[in-house]
Amino acid sequence: MNDGLKKTPMSMLDKDTRIHSFDEVELGYTKEEAIKEASRCLQCKNPMCMKGCPVGHKIPEWIKAIKEDRLDDAYKIISEVSSLPAICGRVCPQEQQCEKMCVRGLKGEAIAIGALERYVADNVSRSLEYLKKESNGKRVAIVGCGPSGITCATDLAREGFDVTIYEALHRPGGVLAWGIPEFRLPNRIVDEEINLVEKLGIKIIYDTIVGKTIDLDDLIKEYDAVYIANGANKPKFMDIPGNEANGVYSANELLIRVNLMDGMLNESRTPIKVPKVAYIIGGGNVAMDAARTIRRFGSETHIMYRRSHEELPALGDETVQSEEEGIIFDYLTTPIKILKDENNKVIGMECIRYELGEKDESGRASINEIPNSNYEVKCDQVIYAISSSSYNIATRDSDILHLKNGLIFTNEYETSIENVYAGGDTVTGPMTVIKAMEAGRKTASKIIDKLK
Amino acid sequence: MYKIISNNLIKDNVYMLEVEAPLLAHSIKPGEFIIIMVDSMSERIPMAVYDINGDNIIIVYSVSGASTHELKNATSIHSLLGPLGNESSYTFNSELYIDKKVLLLVSGTGIAQVNRISKRLNELEIKNDIYSVDYSIFDDIKMIEKDNLRDLIKEYDSILTVGSFEFMENVVNISKDLNKEVRVSLSPLMLDGIGLCGACRVLINGEIKFACTDGPEFDGTKVDFDSAKKRMELFKTEEGRRYLREVEGNTFTGGRA
Numbered sequence: 028m029n030d031g032l033k034k035t036p037m038s039m040l041d042k043d044t045r046i047h048s049f050d051e052v053e054l055g056y057t058k059e060e061a062i063k064e065a066s067r068c069l070q071c072k073n074p075m076c077m078k079g080c081p082v083g084h085k086i087p088e089w090i091k092a093i094k095e096d097r098l099d100d101a102y103k104i105i106s107e108v109s110s111l112p113a114i115c116g117r118v119c120p121q122e123q124q125c126e127k128m129c130v131r132g133l134k135g136e137a138i139a140i141g142a143l144e145r146y147v148a149d150n151v152s153r154s155l156e157y158l159k160k161e162s163n164g165k166r167v168a169i170v171g172c173g174p175s176g177i178t179c180a181t182d183l184a185r186e187g188f189d190v191t192i193y194e195a196l197h198r199p200g201g202v203l204a205w206g207i208p209e210f211r212l213p214n215r216i217v218d219e220e221i222n223l224v225e226k227l228g229i230k231i232i233y234d235t236i237v238g239k240t241i242d243l244d245d246l247i248k249e250y251d252a253v254y255i256a257n258g259a260n261k262p263k264f265m266d267i268p269g270n271e272a273n274g275v276y277s278a279n280e281l282l283i284r285v286n287l288m289d290g291m292l293n294e295s296r297t298p299i300k301v302p303k304v305a306y307i308i309g310g311g312n313v314a315m316d317a318a319r320t321i322r323r324f325g326s327e328t329h330i331m332y333r334r335s336h337e338e339l340p341a342l343g344d345e346t347v348q349s350e351e352e353g354i355i356f357d358y359l360t361t362p363i364k365i366l367k368d369e370n371n372k373v374i375g376m377e378c379i380r381y382e383l384g385e386k387d388e389s390g391r392a393s394i395n396e397i398p399n400s401n402y403e404v405k406c407d408q409v410i411y412a413i414s415s416s417s418y419n420i421a422t423r424d425s426d427i428l429h430l431k432n433g434l435i436f437t438n439e440y441e442t443s444i445e446n447v448y449a450g451g452d453t454v455t456g457p458m459t460v461i462k463a464m465e466a467g468r469k470t471a472s473k474i475i476d477k478l479k
Numbered sequence: 480m481y482k483i484i485s486n487n488l489i490k491d492n493v494y495m496l497e498v499e500a501p502l503l504a505h506s507i508k509p510g511e512f513i514i515i516m517v518d519s520m521s522e523r524i525p526m527a528v529y530d531i532n533g534d535n536i537i538i539v540y541s542v543s544g545a546s547t548h549e550l551k552n553a554t555s556i557h558s559l560l561g562p563l564g565n566e567s568s569y570t571f572n573s574e575l576y577i578d579k580k581v582l583l584l585v586s587g588t589g590i591a592q593v594n595r596i597s598k599r600l601n602e603l604e605i606k607n608d609i610y611s612v613d614y615s616i617f618d619d620i621k622m623i624e625k626d627n628l629r630d631l632i633k634e635y636d637s638i639l640t641v642g643s644f645e646f647m648e649n650v651v652n653i654s655k656d657l658n659k660e661v662r663v664s665l666s667p668l669m670l671d672g673i674g675l676c677g678a679c680r681v682l683i684n685g686e687i688k689f690a691c692t693d694g695p696e697f698d699g700t701k702v703d704f705d706s707a708k709k710r711m712e713l714f715k716t717e718e719g720r721r722y723l724r725e726v727e728g729n730t731f732t733g734g735r736a
Contacts, residue, residue, distance in 0.1 A: 195560065195673050196560075196671070196673075197516060197519070197557065197558035197560070205671075205675070233558070234503075234558050234559055234560045234561075235502065236560070236561075236562070236563075236673065239506065239511075239561070239562045239563070240502050240503060240506050240561065240562065241502065241506065260674070260675045261674050261675070261677075261689075261692075262675070262676065262677045264677065264680070264687055270680075270687060271680070271681075271682050271687075271703065271706035271710065272706075273709060273710055273712065273713045276676075276677075276678075277676055277677040279675050279676045279677070280670060280676035280677060280678050283670055283671055283675060283676050284670065287671075288522075288523070288670075289520060292520070294520045295520050296520060296521050296522040296545060296546060296549070297522050297523070297670075298522075300713070370709065370712070371706060371709030371710070371712075418674050418692060420673070420674075420692070
C-alpha cells in the first residue's frame with residue numbers, strides 16, 4: 028500500500044524539446060511507476076470510480092492486476108469493456124469522470140486511472156480475436172469511422188455481427204485522426220488500435236460519403252441496422268468584419284493540415300503557413316490543440332478567451348501544458364474586427380475588454396463589455412476555435428427527423444426510422460471523445476438486444 | 480487505391496486522366512466535383528469530372544503546380560473522394576430552363592466542369608452552347624475572343640461561367656449589365672472538401688458560404704470577387720517552393736544564398 032497523497036508523476040518531454048517537436052508529450056509510466064501508482068488504490072468494496080466511467084470499466088480489478096504485475100490479466104479485464112484503451116487512456120477526461128469520483132481525491136489526489144490504463148495498453152501484446160463470438164448472420168452499417176462508430180462496431184463485431192463502416196476521409200479515426208494532435212495522441216496509436224479491432228472482421232470502406240457516394244436509404248434496405256455517427260464538425264466563424272482576410276482560419280483547418288495531412292512532415296505536400304504571431308480565439312480543448320500545434324512551428328502564440336482562467340472549458344492538464352509551452356493567455360477580451368492590409372492579409376485585430384458579471388443558471392459567469400475599452404493587437408494569423416455545428420450530409424435528404432439546429436432527433440439513440448440509430452456529436456453537438464464512445468456502446472447494446 | 484486506365488497529354492500542358500472508380504462514376508451528378516490524392520502524402524486536389532465512361536471517371540487538368548505535376552506522373556491514385564458539392568442548378572432545376580437558351584462560358588480547363596452539364600441539358604432538350612475564351616483544349620469547342628463577350632452574352636437567357644476569378648468577374652459584370660441571369664462555379668482553395676475546415680469560404684451576399692458544401696455553383700451577382708481573388712494568393716509562396724523542388728530539385732533557398 029502506497030499512502031502517498033499525490034499521483035505518481037508521469038515523465039514528460041521537457042518543454043524546450045516539446046515546442047520543437049510533434050512527439051508525444053506524456054511519455055507513459057515505467058513498470059515501477061505503474062506499480063507504485065497502482066498501490067495507491069484502496070480497492071474500495073463500492074468503487075466510486077466505476078460510477079464515474081461512462082463505459083463501466085472494472086477499474087479496481089485491473090488496477091489490482093497491475094499492482095501484482097499481471098499485465099495480461101489487466102488487459103483482459105479492460106478488454107471486457109473497452110477495445111480502445113490506448114486511445115481512452117490518453118484522451119478521456121478522467122479528471123471529470125472516474126478520477127473525479129475516486130475517494131482518494133477527497134484527501135489528496137485521485138489515482139491516475141487514465142495513466143494506468145494507458146500503461147497496460149502500451150505494454151502488453153494485444154489481441155481481441157479470442158473475444159469474437161460466432162457469426163449471427165446480422166449485418167450492420169455504420170456511418171463514420173470516428174470514436175463513436177468504432178466503439179459501436181467493435182461491440183457488435185465481438186457479438187458476431189457483420190459490421191461495415193463507411194468513412195468519408197482516406198484514413199480511419201475521425202476526429203482522433205484529423206483533430207487531436209500527434210503530441211497528445213499519435214496517429215500511430217490510433218492506427219494500431221483500429222487495426223486490432225479490424226481483426227474482429229470489421230470492414231472499413233474509405234472515400235465514401237453516405238448521402239452522396241451511396242444513399243442512406245440503400246444502407247437501410249441492405250443492412251439489418253444502421254448507426255449514424257458522422258459528427259458535427261462544421262466550424263463556426265465569429266460574426267465580425269474581416270473573416271475573409273488571408274490569415275484567418277478555423278482551428279479545424281490548421282489541425283487537418285497538420286494531423287490528417289501530416290503537414291509537420293517534410294514529405295507531406297500539404298502547405299502550412301507559419302505565422303509570426305497567431306491568436307487563437309476560444310478556450311476549449313480545440314483552442315489548446317490549435318495553439319500548441321502552431322507554437323510548435325515557432326510562432327508567438329496567444330489564446331484569447333472571453334472569460335477568465337477559472338472558466339476555461341479546456342481540461343486542466345491541457346491548459347497547464349499550454350502554459351508550460353509558452354502560450355500567452357489573453358483573458359477577458361474578444362476581437363470585434365480583424366484588421367487587414369491592402370493585400371487582404373491579416374495585420375491585427377481590434378478588441379474589447381470584458382469583466383465578469385453574475386453567474387447564470389448554468390453556473391457560468393456572464394460577461395459585460397467594458398465601455399471604451401477598445402484596443403488593437405498586431406498579428407498575422409487569427410484561428411477560430413469557437414465550436415462547430417452539423418451538416419448532416421448523410422441524413423438531410425432522408426426522412427429522418429432533425430432538430431431545428433440540424434442535429435438528428437433521437438430517443439435513446441433511436442432515430443425516427445426503425446433500425447436506424449444515431450449517436451455522438453451528430454446528436455448532441457460537439458462533446459468529448461468518450462461521450463461519443465459511450466453513445467456507440469449504448470447503441471450497440473440496443474442493436475444486440477433488438478436483433479439477437 | 481484506384482487504378483489509372485490512362486493519363487495522356489491532349490494539348491500543350493493539358494492532360495486527360497481516366498480512373499476506375501465505380502461507386503463514384505455511378506453517383507456523381509453534373510456540377511459535382513471530387514478530391515484526388517495521388518499518394519498518402521499528397522495534397523488534396525479538387526477536380527471537376529469531365530466525363531463518365533462506364534465505371535471510370537475522366538478528368539481534364541493542366542499541369543500548373545507541384546500537385547498537378549505529381550498527378551501527371553502518377554501510377555495509381557491513393558484517394559478519390561466524392562461526389563462533393565451540389566448538382567448544377569441547370570440540371571437540378573431544369574424545369575426553369577425549358578424555354579431558355581443557356582450559355583456555358585469557360586476559360587481553360589473550366590470546360591471540364593461544364594461538359595457533363597451540357598450533355599445533360601442536351602438530353603433534356605434544353606438549348607445550350609459551350610464557348611471557350613481565347614483558347615480551347617478541344618478542337619470541337621467554339622471559341623470566342625475576350626473582346627466579343629458582350630455580343631455573345633446578349634444572345635442568351637442565362638450564363639454559367641467557369642474559369643479564373645478574374646475571368647468570371649468580367650463575365651458577371653457584363654451579364655449584370657445586360658440584365659442576364661449569371662451563375663458561377665467556384666473552385667477556391669480547398670482542403671477536406673466535406674465542410675470540416677472552411678478553407679474554401681467565400682462571401683456570398685456578405686454571408687460566409689463554403690464552396691465545398693454550399694456550392695460550387697452560386698449566383699454570380701452575389702459573389703465578393705475581390706476577397707475571393709485575394710484568398711487565392713494564400714499559399715502561393717509555399718506551393719511555388721514545392722513546385723520548384725519537384726521540377727528543378729531542391730534548389731530553392733528562399734532568397735538566402
